[in-house]
Every structure is written in structure tokens, then in C-alpha cells.
Amino acid sequence: MDASFITGHLQTSAGPVPQISTTWSRRDRWNTVKTRWSVGRMSYRVLPGPYAVGAPDHASRVFVTGNYKLSFDHLRRALSGIDAWILVIDTKGINVWCAAGKGTFSTKEVVRRIRIHHLGELVDHRKIILPQLGATGVAAHEVKKMTGFSVIYGPVKAAHIKAFLDDGLKASDAMRRVTFPTADRLKLIPVDIFYGKYYLLIVPAIFLMLSGFTPGGYSVDLVFSSGWKTTVNLFAGYLAGCVLAPALLPWIPFRRFALKGLATGWLVALVLATLHFLGAGATEIIAWFLMIGGLSSFMAMNFTGSSTFTSLSGVQKEMKTALPVQIAMVSVGLAGWIFTRFFAL
Amino acid sequence: MNNLIYLPGVVTLALDVEKCNGCRMCMIVCPHAVFEMENKRAVIRRKDFCMECGACAKNCPEGAIAVKSGVGCAAGIINGILRGTEPTCDCDSGGTCC
Structure with missing residues (x-):
């Protein structure tokens, strides 16, 4: 499994958390092209668990995504310049939307990852941000009931995360639509x-x-x-x-x-x-x-x-x-x- | 891209307005803006745009929405026919899928 995006480790109250780069290396780009052409697509994964972007602390935002490397890459690139946590859940290397449809990006897996990675110790707030397309597999009210964490659905595209943050965790109507250009x-x-x-x-x-x-x-x-x-x-x-x-x-x-x-x-x-x-x-x-x-x-x-x-x-x-x-x-x-x-x- | 609309009159989406508490969750999760608010309650406004992803039903805390959701994917449906299961794009067999 490629882990060249890890630049160091952050010591936290929930244990060491890998710190990651927000830029794509030449290798990331090349692998993206290969994946689009079906080469190694089904095994293009990252290890599930928490990751640190920048120098996050107890108050930083938490973004949840699946462990398809392409999904993870888009998220970390979109978070450049922001101190935040990423919680990668195990979707068997499938992108968020498809995984949500199949039931691997699920309420159960979100809850499980919050618990086994002690998210409650990593941050003192109780909010997690999920990609909107994960909603097909996750029931926000059930996650809240089981873990105390409120699920906030972010925009469809990672590229709109900055605007979403700037607007006080609100995505515009356009950011909530799926188009097919x-x-x-x-x-x-x-x-x-x-x-x-x-x-x-x-x-x-x-x-x-x-x-x-x-x-x-x-x-x-x-x-x-x-x-x-x-x-x-x-x-x-x-x-x-x-x-x-x-x-x-x-x-x-x-x-x-x-x-x-x-x-x-x-x-x-x-x-x-x-x-x-x-x-x-x-x-x-x-x-x-x-x-x-x-x-x-x-x-x-x-x-x-x-x-x-x-x-x-x-x-x-x-x-x-x-x-x-x-x-x-x-x-x-x-x-x-x-x-x-x-x-x- | 308004012409990217699929077959009319086939979608199984149904909303029980009586149960709606006006939380707007369906509006937030819907990728095709199917719902709108009317008198503080959700209404289905653009039914034919629904792709039956099931996000609204899943996230409705009142259980007011019903939809037979699944993969709108020919390969997945053929997969289901061949295996005698529901339509699935499950790729445990190592094949390519979404």
C-alpha cells in the first residue's frame, strides 16, 4: 500500500497519528491516470484510520472519507492550508458514493471507526463532516444516537470544502447537486x-x-x-x-x-x-x-x-x-x- | 444539463407528509434537488430527477420517506439475474465495478 503521502507523525492523546501532505506527487498523478484506465483500480487503497492535515488540535474539524486512494487524494488536496483531521473508514477501496450504495460506507462502519480510533479523545467537539454522497449509506441521526457525534454533510465535491467552511459549514444548492459534465x-x-x-x-x-x-x-x-x-x-x-x-x-x-x-x-x-x-x-x-x-x-x-x-x-x-x-x-x-x-x- | 433526466414516471419514491417534521435533511442529502419545502414541510417537487439512491429515506429521522433504492446500473442488474440476487455491483469475484 502506497503511503508516500505521510510526512511524519503527530503525538496525540489518542496515540500517534500520521501527518499527511496536501499536494499530489508525480506518483499520485500517474497512479490516478492508471486507475482511470482500470490498472490496479481495485487495490488502490489507503489504510483506514485517522490522519492529520497541517497541525490540528482538539478543536479542529474532522472529515470522514472512504479508503479508495483517489477519494482520499481529492480530500487531502482540498484541505491544503487547513488544520484538520481526516478519518478514513474501510470501504474496501471503493469510492464514497458506490460504497454508500453497497453498504460499506455505512452507519456501522462510521460508528466503529469513531470508537476504535478514539475520536472522542482526539477532539473535544462532537461534529464530523461527511461527504454528502455518503448519505446513501449513513443515517446521521443513528450515528448521533450511538456515538454522540453529529453528522454534517459537506458538499458533493471535495473542491468545494473551502467554500463550505467559509460559509459556516453550509453548502450552496449548487454544491449539493450532482451533475454529469x-x-x-x-x-x-x-x-x-x-x-x-x-x-x-x-x-x-x-x-x-x-x-x-x-x-x-x-x-x-x-x-x-x-x-x-x-x-x-x-x-x-x-x-x-x-x-x-x-x-x-x-x-x-x-x-x-x-x-x-x-x-x-x-x-x-x-x-x-x-x-x-x-x-x-x-x-x-x-x-x-x-x-x-x-x-x-x-x-x-x-x-x-x-x-x-x-x-x-x-x-x-x-x-x-x-x-x-x-x-x-x-x-x-x-x-x-x-x-x-x-x-x- | 437539464436534458440529463432519465425515464419518466418510474421512480418508487414516496413521502408521507404527515410524518415530516421539517428538518430539511432530505433536501440536504438529495443530489438532484428532488425535494422542496412547503409550509415547513418537505414535498416531492421533481420526482423524475430521483435516481433512487436512498439517501433521503436513510436520513429521515421520522421514517417519512420510502424508496426502493439500489444500483441503477445495467451490469449490476445482470449480475443480480445471474446470481439470483438483488441487483448488485458487488465485485468480490474480482471483476471491475464502480
């Missing part, structure tokens, strides 16, 4: 690109192999002359759903993510068709439209998990019709495409 959507795309994992290699390889079949026999030359186009088609469909649809999300006219993905998928298929990538016969072209459309639609639907405004009820409703259609499109398309390998129409 383009920059945020783009940051979440890389992880989805790796959704397919090793299938991203296996499936194109199978298509490449099959592309050599013709009604007249197998042709290796065909694999090299035009078979590679199947790889392009597959990735185009995949990326239309997991890159293009999320990037253009607010501008694609449908509400259902599956339809947004179908739109970007068919747009890409149309381009590929004019470039003669989808084959010559009508059957083959239709088959590709079905496969690319279904694939793109499915991948876009998956982005509901990254989005900040889709409800469980909504996604369930959407999937009820979308999933069978996607499966049918890809299956029929695949069957049609394989058919054209072996039979001339």
Missing part, C-alpha cells in the same frame, strides 16, 4: 472500454478465422485482403457504445441508454457501409447492422452504471425490453453473417 463522462469511459476483457481478443480472432470461409472453400488470402475489416467493424460497434454514446450523451435524442447506443452504433455502421467494410451482399450488410447495433446498444446501456442520474427502476424497465432485443440482434446478425460465409445467395 462532459469532462466527468470522459474520465469514466476508459474503465468501460475494458469491460469486455479477454473477449476483446477472442471474439475478433474468431471472426478473423471465419472470414476466410467462402462457399467455394477456405481462403487464407481472403483473411488478409478483407477479413481484417471484421475486426474494425467489431471494435467500431463496441466503441460506438462505450465511448461515443457516453461522450455525446446529452446530445443524443433518446432517454433510454440502449436507444442512444443503437443510434451511435448505426451511425458508425452507416459510415462503415459507405467505406465498404460491411461486405458486398445485402445479407452480410444487414447482419453487420444487427451485430453492431446490438453490441453498441448493450455497451451504452452499461454506462447507466457510470451515470449519475439513472434509477434502478428506470434501468430495470429499460432492460426488460432492451436486453432481449440486443441478444436477438446480435444472434440473428451473427447467424446471418456465418451463413454468408458458407452459402452464396
